[in-house]
Amino acid sequence: MTEAHDPGQLDTGAVTDWLSAHLPGFRGPVTAEKFPRGQSNPTFRLTTPETSYVLRRKPPGTLLKSAHAVDREFRVQKALAGSQVPVPRMYLLCEDDGVIGSAFYVMEDVRGRNFDDPALPELARADRRAVQEEMSRVLAAIHSVDIAAVGLSDYGPGGNYYRRQIDRWTKQYRASETTRIAEMEALIGWLDVSIPPDDGQRTLVHGDYRIDNLLFADDGPRCLAVLDWELSTIGHPYADLAAVLMQWHMPPGPDGRGLDGLDREALGLMSDAEFVAAYCARRGLAAIPDLGFYLAFCNFRMGAILQGVYKRALDGNASNPERGLAMGATVPRFAEQGLAATRDMT
Secondary structure: OOOOOOOOOOOHHHHHHHHHHHOOOOOOOOEEEEOOOOOOOOEEEEEOOOOEEEEEEOOOOOOOOOOOOHHHHHHHHHHOOOOOOOOOOEEEEEOOOOOOOOOEEEEEOOOOEOOOOOOOOOOOHHHHHHHHHHHHHHHHHHHOOOOOOOOOOOOOOOOOHHHHHHHHHHHHHHHHOOOOOHHHHHHHHHHHOOOOOOOOOOEEEOOOOOHHHEEEOOOOOOEEEEOOOOOOEEEOOHHHHHHHHHHHOOOOOOOOOOOOOOOHHHHOOOOHHHHHHHHHHHHOOOOOOOHHHHHHHHHHHHHHHHHHHHHHHHHOOOOOHHHHHHHHOOHHHHHHHHHHHHHOOO
16 A cells, blocks of 8 residues: 555555456556645546546545545435536445545546636636526525435435534534634634524535536536535535635635635626525525525634644645645634624624
8 A cells, every 4th residue: 555644645556456346347557646636535537548537535544533425425426417416427436445545436537627716817707707607506406406306315414404513513623623713712602502593495515615616618607517525415505605605705816715805896706695696596585594694604614624624734644735734724714704704694
């Protein structure tokens, strides 16, 4: 196992042997190229003489309980095949840690455009809004999936989604906490007592819906695939909607990758209100009450996630340790944004 302690490496010999035995039509040899993105589950393009695949694996080392659930990623994307939600074709899931040191799955290598910056600087002004409209369409499609029909009714427990999520991510945050962050403590305390009444919505949720987790066609705004389903579950849809706005509230540039302070109208980009209205129209909703709560929740959860990335970087288990340390430094910013959203509700 050449990569047992290095998430940046992959035992291509072991992968070749396993796929040769389990994937019909597969022919090696394999070369592997690690994608720079994917702090949680290291992801590789596998290239053979005839085609290419994508392999996504759990990182090696000691992991937080319930984190890095590649089995869940595989299940949900396989269930969505043929739906209005674009996903790669799923080939195989390997839960035997003995093959490469941790569980992994292999899927279709979807080739398309990936936009890392929500300001979409690589597009002409006239083309930007269409991409955001497509983001809205796909998000509404995720939340409109008939979970019983696709076999996902048991994909998440019952009960109040936000109660469950706040408890879970508070526990995860405590497990990876390295120093006390006053703003995070205040945000956790506010969320704990501010959950809105249950409105009965129970849908598939992506859990990390943002533009850099989507692949778009080379010749237009059509979304080819929604990626990174690690945090998906059955829950409440407004968390996904608020996650889009949360990213937009970050500073622009390579670190924040947000839209804060930009003249969106001049850039041809939607405002928060326009994006929310487009989503509501597609789902037949009048409005989103308590939007400040959902924004506060998303900032809290992102802060908890990034704290985990930071802790793994310190422990040597991060996919990209240098980037992991930098991302961990943004936890206070997300906590501050979350508290700002709580004030918007008063």
